[in-house]
Amino acid sequence: MTAPDTALDLGRSAYSERRWRDALECLVRADAEGGLPPQDIELVASVAMLLGLNAESVEYLNRAHDEYLTLGDTNSAARCAAWLVMFLMDMGEYSLGQGWLARAKHLLEGSVGPSAAEGYLLIPAGLGLLRAGDPQAGHGLFSRALEIGSLFHDRDLQAMGQLGMGTSQVSLGHADDGLELLDEVMVSVTAGEVSPIPAGIIYCAVLGSCRLAQDVRRAHEWTAALERWCGDRPDMVMFSGQCQANRAELLILHGAWNEALSVARAAEGRIRKGDPDATFGSWYQQGEVLRLTGWLDDAERAYAKAAETGFEPVPGIAYLHLVQHKVAQAKNTMRRALAGADPANRRRLLPAAVDIELAAGDVAAARAALDELSAPLHSTSRPLELALASLASAAVLLAEGHPVASLQASRKAWRIWYSLEAPYQAARCRVLAGRACAAMGDTDSAAMEFEAATAEFADLGATPAAAEVLELAGEKPKGQSSLSAREMEVLRLVADGLANKAIARELYLSEKTVARHVSNILSKLAVPSRAAATSYAFEHGLIH
Template sequence: MTSSAALERGLDAFAEQRWTDAVDALTEADARDGLDADDLERLATAMLLIGRETGLDTATRAHEAFLEAGDEAGAARAAVWIGMYLMQMGELARSAGWLARAERVVRSNSGAESAGGLLLVPQALTALYCGDAPSAFRAFEQALTIGERFHDRDTIALARLGIGELKIRLGEVDAGFALFDEVMVAVTAGELSPVPSGIAYCSVIGVCQLAYDFSRAREWTVALDHWCSDRPDMVMFSGECQMRRAELYRLHGAWPDAVAAARAGLVRARRGDRIAIHGAWYEQGEVRRLRGETDAAEESYHRAAETGIAPEPGLALLRLAQGKAKLAQSLVRDAAAEADPATRRRMLPALIEIELAMRDVAAARRAVDELTAMTPIAWMPMLQAVTDGCEGAVLLEEGDARSALVRLRSSWTLWQELEAPYEAARCRVLVARACLALGDEDSAAMELDAARAVFADLGAAPDLARLDTIARSATNAAFGPLTAREVEVVRLVAAGMTNRAIARELYLSEKTVAHHLSNVFGKLGLASRAAATAYAYEHALV
């Protein structure tokens, strides 16, 4: 095959986003006669997209070829992309060097002015991550102005993404999402280059989840999944796609799938999509914490922290589960104090839970009032579910069980509609506590049984243990160690009913009835239904 034929094949593959084919053909053309600067840049992009870090060397060659051809704008753009890639890889010194080179080219050549907008993007991101929102906002605004002047769609999109994220982090949620939606129109219309497109998908999903906009997050996660699936050889962004899928699986109660997706994300991360490392480890830590796998959760959070990003609030909640409530309080308070408004809002539910565990109801009240005040005008069911649940939990500790019940039932309804079984079950436990405080033991028993079935299906061992504690506290002393529901089951066993008949009588599943009987046998040291029947008569339960 001639060099021109290989080049044509490579350019066709690049246009069709068949990255491996593009790399193979363009590499062949380069080996035969060499590539010009634009085609070297295409080759470098395709190489990096499929996880070949040698693409960085090719990008360097592209930068030098642009300079040699007198295309200072192209040289500056290549230097900026190299700097941004190295920034993502955590190689900050090399990144700073390349960005400084890009700045020198832009300043010394009027023809490179068009690259000045793109150059401002990493500067704005650095300010954003350092907590300097005003400087970040100014830099993004300047980048947008330059991008619009030179009709640079990639720069325009990245600048709008940055401004949108800043607005959302600072509480201007509606304005921020309007900018995000505008960017995503450009992405889905195919107006952007592949790398800015991937950045847009991942940025929008991340901020949607930060802002509790579950509907948008799910919609764009599905879109990102399809985008990655249509490019099966692409490594860059694919790890983050798996990490986002893990978050959704966890929320929907598909915990094994969440772990599998997180592990797949790590595989992709090791092949080049390093930005997914923190999220993939953190998601595994979350599932393991919820299952009561303390050592494994500890390891996962530790690995997440190695990326330089604190694994909060997950680690604080793990410390709470380990009985280290004071340490948990310190961790979550410090993390929330250092966070921007949007990240702080994301941490407030854990802060409230830990403050209540520490019996600092006043601090929990301040936090829930702050959470309520931060709720945007736009209707977001997930955020409302969180807010109602937190408000109900605090009202319950304040002694207003009746008001708590209203908020908790509202929260439960929303979690059910969102198909979030674990959160809904936790809400039912709080509803049961409110019912007990109001003297409604039958309703409390029903709520606890419903929650128990969900926790058992999920494998949420710590929640099952806490539920048993709550159930025991509601037990009449005459029943000994048994809960009120367990006494009902024993009575029906003594009446000669099968598990299926008992399930129909109490409106429970057979699995739940079997679980209750297992608890009864364990608590009383019994081994058969006949022994349970004898116990019922001996202790006047029938």
């Protein structure tokens, strides 16, 4: 007759089966019944972190460090200290993290030869250099960590070192080399060779690099992989919010804005449950949808929440300034962001810099930004890069007085954006094509382009963009007398704070029809947003 499984056996088994809550319950019970060896205390720390119990995780990792010291295992104690450095700094406890870093270094003083713990200590140091804007120095530390991980056959350390090397390469502007390294490390992750916490860190960091490198194909592939990975661990909190924020960004690109807003808000919920790294992405993506749909005050609040993380919400906040007619502020924001950006982030911001410099009337600065954006491109560049450069080129050429060349560039850009299934950007290409046709005197073609763009913007709910096109098309703002009876009904409901979906239910209309009415209202009243339309309506006695 076999002995029944102990709480420790059950906890270890639950961990291997990814049942984190069961694992935590059993391991805590085993700890209460007779204590745990340090390796299992480390296991409890990992499970607690995965469940979003950050303070408890730090407490258990501290205990594991102390137990290893008692046993004379300084290398394992230093490894625990290295993870404490990473966790604490990620939680904003920088001084405490630095204290643990100093302690770990002291533990390894006098060691003969390298140890795996030494490699783990290089990871937070390399991350610090990346955040400080020195990816070249960070690359050297990550390379050394990879060497040490390979020497000791430590899969987690190898993967983290290679992740850092790839991320550094992308930040330095060597996107192809960096992405190749990141693809390789993802092979280890998807094969299950890496522990859960390093694996989650790698998933999220790789997606960040895909965003910097403007590689939509990889972003789709690895976002889907992250969703599957999170789905196989349903009670996991850590990384789950970041997964949702990444998904929201892709949904915005593809025009599924209502779903993107829901997903970004779900990511916000995961922040409160213990995934603080989702904070910036959740709030920034909410800000993007709210800005694009004309909820400008709400967008400003969302960007402000994103900014509380210490990262500036660009280019979204600069575009918001434009819609709010704060052109000088938009320009200053973008120029400051560009000045402090590493090569990869700078390239990400250049398309917005073109738009904002043109809005400010500085065509020469827009041309300089375009030339920098276009210089490294060729026919085999990533489609998103080509699409952004072609759209920016069309805008600059038009401002420079070359409508024929602008039309050609806008047509090229439209084809790429259409192939990427990015309706908002494709509609922007139609607007530029219409403006180019109008500049050449082809009013019929211009009207056709403007009509197509307006319809697409209205379908998306992009009311500020639709209102701008209606004005370009010659439907000048006329005030109260031009609003139809139906538009007046819609305006009253907008003033009541109802979204398009609720207005559609109230008036028995489709959401697309409501979106068109809202766009027409904004254009006719010469206002940029729903909030501004509400203010106008009260100020001019349209509603009471």
